[in-house]
Amino acid sequence: MSALLLYFADERAAAERLAATAGLPCAEIERHRFPDDELRLRLPLAAGEALADTLVLYRSLDRPNEKLVELLLVAGEARRLGARRLLLVAPYLAYMRQDIAFHPGEVVSQQVVGRFLAERFDAVLTVDPHLHRIETLAEAIPHGAAVSLSGAPLLAELIASKVANPLLIGPDAESRQWIEAAAAGHGFDFGVCSKVRHGDRQVDIALPALAVQGRAVVLLDDVASSGRTLARAAELLLAAGAASVDAAVTHALFAADALEIIRAAGVREVWSSDCIVHPSNAVSVAPLLAGALAQLGVGTAGEGNPD
Numbered sequence: 655m656s657a658l659l660l661y662f663a664d665e666r667a668a669a670e671r672l673a674a675t676a677g678l679p680c681a682e683i684e685r686h687r688f689p690d691d692e693l694r695l696r697l698p699l700a701a702g703e704a705l706a707d708t709l710v711l712y713r714s715l716d717r718p719n720e721k722l723v724e725l726l727l728v729a730g731e732a733r734r735l736g737a738r739r740l741l742l743v744a745p746y747l748a749y750m751r752q753d754i755a756f757h758p759g760e761v762v763s764q765q766v767v768g769r770f771l772a773e774r775f776d777a778v779l780t781v782d783p784h785l786h787r788i789e790t791l792a793e794a795i796p797h798g799a800a801v802s803l804s805g806a807p808l809l810a811e812l813i814a815s816k817v818a819n820p821l822l823i824g825p826d827a828e829s830r831q832w833i834e835a836a837a838a839g840h841g842f843d844f845g846v847c848s849k850v851r852h853g854d855r856q857v858d859i860a861l862p863a864l865a866v867q868g869r870a871v872v873l874l875d876d877v878a879s880s881g882r883t884l885a886r887a888a889e890l891l892l893a894a895g896a897a898s899v900d901a902a903v904t905h906a907l908f909a910a911d912a913l914e915i916i917r918a919a920g921v922r923e924v925w926s927s928d929c930i931v932h933p934s935n936a937v938s939v940a941p942l943l944a945g946a947l948a949q950l951g952v953g954t955a956g957e958g959n960p961d
């Protein structure tokens with residue numbers, strides 16, 4: 655069974671890391687944007703060349719609005735050309751946070767986008783999707799297509815290599831799942847804050863009842879967007895006597911002035927996984943994704959020959 659990993663130029667490095675780890679050939683999709691913002695895409699196929707049995711499309715869904723159109727076009731063309739098996743590797747999955755209509759008529763984007771993906775791809779692999787009122791990704795992406803992976807163990811290894819005897823702090827109740835997973839493997843001390851969100855850029859945080867005086871604290875979260883969550887938590891921790899505060903996130907969205915806000919709050923180092931391409935990337939999720947692909951029978955990562 656032949657398989658090919660397809661990627662776009664702006665994610666070449668991360669896609670090539672995955673291809674190398676998974677033992678897959680890879681090729682770039684050519685992309686041109688017309689003056690009116692329409693896209694012209696070209697799959698890397700020579701005239702008369704047959705499609706691979708399995709196509710793996712690598713596209714992380716930060717800046718999702720245009721990327722969702724790319725998925726629509728690539729998947730549509732691949733199926734038109736007779737693709738039998740089409741997998742999406744989207745290390746960051748967008749639109750997962752709007753999981754309920756807060757007002758009549760409000761679009762429940764999570765469900766709409768989830769169905770859009772499930773109708774086009776046989777499997778959708780992602781890391782730490784932000785789920786709030788639903789428990790499993792399968793409730794958003796139906797038809798058995800959802801594969802949800804945890805970046806916490808990789809971030810925990812990174813933290814262990816950077817900070818001696820860290821105190822892991824999760825900024826809200828939802829972070830407890832990855833804080834516990836990260837702490838478990840290394841015996842880190844940990845605690846979880848409580849958070850109330852008042853708006854896109856406004857959160858109130860209360861620290862857990864823990865001694866933070868003199869501790870090297872690492873904040874660990876799934877995503878940093880406006881940066882306000884990490885910034886507010888860091889301010890409180892430093893005010894409570896923490897010796898240092900670093901931050902690690904799976905998804906480095908860092909919208910607009912987020913990094914400046916985080917640094918101004920006193921955060922020393924900011925690390926992220928390469929789920930979203932960003933200068934803070936410090937750990938690759940390629941081994942995690944390659945392992946999941948191997949479980950789906952794609953690539954050689956499961957055969958002990960990742961190179």
Ligand SMILES: O=P(O)(O)OC[C@H]1O[C@H](OP(=O)(O)OP(=O)(O)O)[C@H](O)[C@@H]1O
Nearest residue numbers: 786851875876877878879880881882883
């Ligand atoms: O950088 P920021 O803009 O602060 O956003 C990042 C935060 O947002 C998310 O939680 P959220 O507050 O959405 O939790 P919820 O799903 O419980 O509303 C996420 O888990 C982070 O904690």
